[in-house]
Amino acid sequence: MDIFRILTRGASLKKSKNDTIKHAKAQTTSQQRKEQSMQHQVDKETDFFHTRKHTIIEDEDSKIGNEEDEDSVAPPPKIANEEDAAKLRRSYKSKVTGSDVPLPIGSFEDLISRFHLDKKLLSNLLEADFVEPTPIQCESIPISLEQRDLIACAPTGSGKTLAFLIPLVQAVLDSPKTSKLHGIRGLVISPTNELAVQIFHELETLSKSKKDLKVAILSKQLANKINNNIINASKYDIIVSTPLRLIDVVKNEKLDLSKVEELIIDEADKLFDQGFVEQTDDILSNCTHKKLRKSMFSATIPSGVEAMAQSIMKDPVRVIIGHKEAASNTIEQKLVFTGNEEGKLLAIRQMISESEFKPPIIIFLQSITRAKALFHELLYDKLNVDVIHAERSPKQREDVIKRFKNGDVWVLITTDVIARGVDFKGVNLVINYDVPQSAQAYVHRIGRTGRGGKSGKAVTFFTKEDEKAIKPILNVMKQSDCKEGYSEWMEDLDKLSKNEKKSIKQHSIKRKQISTVPKVIKQKKRQRAEMIEGSKKRKYEGDNKKERKEKKEEETE
Ligand code: ADP
Ligand code: MG
Numbered sequence: 264m265d266i267f268r269i270l271t272r273g274a275s276l277k278k279s280k281n282d283t284i285k286h287a288k289a290q291t292t293s294q295q296r297k298e299q300s301m302q303h304q305v306d307k308e309t310d311f312f313h314t315r316k317h318t319i320i321e322d323e324d325s326k327i328g329n330e331e332d333e334d335s336v337a338p339p340p341k342i343a344n345e346e347d348a349a350k351l352r353r354s355y356k357s358k359v360t361g362s363d364v365p366l367p368i369g370s371f372e373d374l375i376s377r378f379h380l381d382k383k384l385l386s387n388l389l390e391a392d393f394v395e396p397t398p399i400q401c402e403s404i405p406i407s408l409e410q411r412d413l414i415a416c417a418p419t420g421s422g423k424t425l426a427f428l429i430p431l432v433q434a435v436l437d438s439p440k441t442s443k444l445h446g447i448r449g450l451v452i453s454p455t456n457e458l459a460v461q462i463f464h465e466l467e468t469l470s471k472s473k474k475d476l477k478v479a480i481l482s483k484q485l486a487n488k489i490n491n492n493i494i495n496a497s498k499y500d501i502i503v504s505t506p507l508r509l510i511d512v513v514k515n516e517k518l519d520l521s522k523v524e525e526l527i528i529d530e531a532d533k534l535f536d537q538g539f540v541e542q543t544d545d546i547l548s549n550c551t552h553k554k555l556r557k558s559m560f561s562a563t564i565p566s567g568v569e570a571m572a573q574s575i576m577k578d579p580v581r582v583i584i585g586h587k588e589a590a591s592n593t594i595e596q597k598l599v600f601t602g603n604e605e606g607k608l609l610a611i612r613q614m615i616s617e618s619e620f621k622p623p624i625i626i627f628l629q630s631i632t633r634a635k636a637l638f639h640e641l642l643y644d645k646l647n648v649d650v651i652h653a654e655r656s657p658k659q660r661e662d663v664i665k666r667f668k669n670g671d672v673w674v675l676i677t678t679d680v681i682a683r684g685v686d687f688k689g690v691n692l693v694i695n696y697d698v699p700q701s702a703q704a705y706v707h708r709i710g711r712t713g714r715g716g717k718s719g720k721a722v723t724f725f726t727k728e729d730e731k732a733i734k735p736i737l738n739v740m741k742q743s744d745c746k747e748g749y750s751e752w753m754e755d756l757d758k759l760s761k762n763e764k765k766s767i768k769q770h771s772i773k774r775k776q777i778s779t780v781p782k783v784i785k786q787k788k789r790q791r792a793e794m795i796e797g798s799k800k801r802k803y804e805g806d807n808k809k810e811r812k813e814k815k816e817e818e819t820e
């Protein structure tokens with residue numbers, strides 16, 4: 264089914280109750296009926312969070328005039344056998360493979376009956392408004408609680424964090440502690456500090472009021488204290504960290520990973536990619552517990568990474584929700600040819616004039632220099648912008664993220680440094696000012712919008728130089744059913760060989776400097792503004808002087 268076609272026809276995914284009722288009453292013709300049924304299907308497919316009402320299409324007529332039925336929410340599915348499981352899996356298009364695959368859960372309450380989930384955990388979940396599990400949560404929680412290794416791939420923004428945190432916390436609570444300084448039993452690693460902080464906050468929410476559970480993020484300060492023997496790391500039960508900081512403390516023999524029973528690798532493909540793989544390997548070789556259970560999560564798991572993962576796992580279960588390398592189907596994707604570099608700024612200005620530039624917006628560029636340049640350019644346009652890149656201090660990055668989250672910054676300009684994992688609620692639009700260098704980078708960048716079941720838009724600019732680089736992006740768009748986001752001629756561009764793909768990933772395209780306004784003109788404009796300002800000031804001072812003189816004359820008269 265062409266989901267994109269239906270979405271762009273203006274069908275709203277989040278209907279108000281009244282809209283739904285009016286809509287139901289208006290359904291008379293068979294064509295309308297068919298469309299409503301398709302819409303229902305889209306709702307089901309895009310409703311990771313089960314937030315929409317489970318209206319029963321076949322029974323539409325009986326609903327007319329009986330508005331109370333609108334409030335009835337279908338009970339969560341009961342999963343008692345393989346048949347029920349297959350039905351549920353079909354509904355959210357998942358592929359679950361492996362030997363002896365555990366049954367999924369149909370609700371969080373199932374965790375109480377099947378796994379004796381700690382009641383406090385359940386009440387913490389409900390209190391934080393996590394009422395029903397998302398598909399990845401339905402599948403991966405029982406797999407993890409049955410002590411199975413896991414490779415999980417699910418779209419951006421579909422709730423992977425809780426999918427690994429719930430079983431992690433429960434498993435750690437279930438495993439007996441020999442003393443207060445027993446040692447770390449649960450470890451989560453993530454590629455960036457921002458993401459580690461976010462995971463830690465979710466962990467705190469989940470384990471609230473569990474006084475017997477000590478959790479920490481390995482911040483710079485905590486690492487220093489551990490290294491200087493001010494704090495003993497063994498008092499913690501669960502630690503969240505980036506690889507490098509963790510290895511640093513482990514190498515100093517101040518933190519022991521031999522008690523870790525639960526290891527979670529978030530954004531696994533990144534952590535098995537060049538630049539991280541050695542550190543990940545180091546961590547794995549230090550986790551020597553015989554009962555160690557490993558799980559890895561990402562929205563993209565290329566086959567090379569999967570082969571590597573399979574080789575270090577014991578009889579893993581593999582869960583794929585949706586397509587393996589597709590973007591979330593809550594994102595409307597578009598490719599825009601801008602001709603040349605100058606065309607990109609013009610395209611942004613055109614989007615502004617056509618009211619398509621609706622904040623909050625994130626703009627991704629390929630380098631720090633380019634991110635800084637665009638920041639200055641848009642600052643000049645008096646847009647409410649800020650920038651995050653690796654040269655800014657952790658404190659500055661944290662501040663900008665905070666200001667973006669609470670609406671003080673409308674447009675966030677950045678590099679791939681925050682492309683993964685970071686959960687900004689309600690981002691309307693992601694602009695790839697520069698084409699991302701791989702399909703994975705693209706999926707993660709645009710995954711900053713359309714999260715938690717909300718809809719979002721992603722626009723990717725490209726120039727003549729990018730004709731090859733857009734090929735992987737076109738493939739993602741095809742997989743995600745976004746055929747209307749690109750023109751046919753773009754498809755005719757040559758197919759990429761393996762070497763070409765590799766070369767695009769490794770070498771970023773040399774681009775012309777960002778600016779449509781030549782520096783001399785800018786300087787002249789600035790001088791002119793200063794002159795006007797100066798003359799206003801002089802006039803004011805002159806007027807004041809004149810006034811004072813007249814006053815004096817009046818007084819002497
Ligand atoms: P992912 O890791 O898959 O990209 P996150 O774990 O960051 O996604 O979750 C995306 C958003 O969805 C977060 O704001 C999170 O709090 C929310 N979320 C997660 N699980 C649920 C749930 N069961 N019900 C409602 N919201 C959820
Ligand atoms: Mg995540």
